[in-house]
Amino acid sequence: MVKGREYERVFVYFDENGDGKVSPSEIKNRMGMIVGGGDVLLNEVEVAIESLDKDGDGFLDLEDLVGLIEGASAEEKLKDLREAFGLYDFDNRGFISPNDLKRMLAKLGESKSIDECRMMIDRFDLNGDGVLSFEEFRIMMQ
Structure with missing residues (x-):
């Protein structure tokens, strides 16, 4: 090791x-x-x-x-994840919506529909509220 x-x-x-x-x-x-x-x-x-x-x-x-x-x-990893989360959370609301995801993917040069973004979020949306909280985002990134 x-x-x-x-x-x-x-x-x-x-x-x-x-x-x-x-x-x-x-x-x-x-x-x-x-x-x-x-x-x-x-x-x-x-x-x-x-x-x-x-x-x-x-x-x-x-x-x-x-x-x-x-x-x-x-602590460093958590800080980095919070920064990455903030890039998606455009309005600083504490969650990533399908629109936020679509916007960020477009900035990265990837075009996705709102429905595709909803499906991507649904895979990691543990509480079923239609958005990703920081905790759900953290789990997704592991």
Whole structure:
């Protein structure tokens, strides 16, 4: 699993003493090196670790680090989906109508009838209201 090895490499980089846990001082040291000797405050690092530390021991383990990285990735994906949804939701109403879909497809150079757009929406319209909510759009995009 390539992703797992990449996480392990990042973890090993921060785990200066090789004890399998990353302390606030290790993060402070490594972050200082990353930001070109900039001053990273230890109390800021401690607060960050406290919010990520699942077992409450004051250190980050590999699982905590993976959660941090994947959590950020999930947030980015959600942000990207919201932006994409906004491209279709022309009137900022919180849903994509068949007309919205037709308009966006036309912008993309694809001509569809309103009936074709309704059929496309119906495939993912979970509550049957004739439009796509963000949640339905998110499910469709997975």
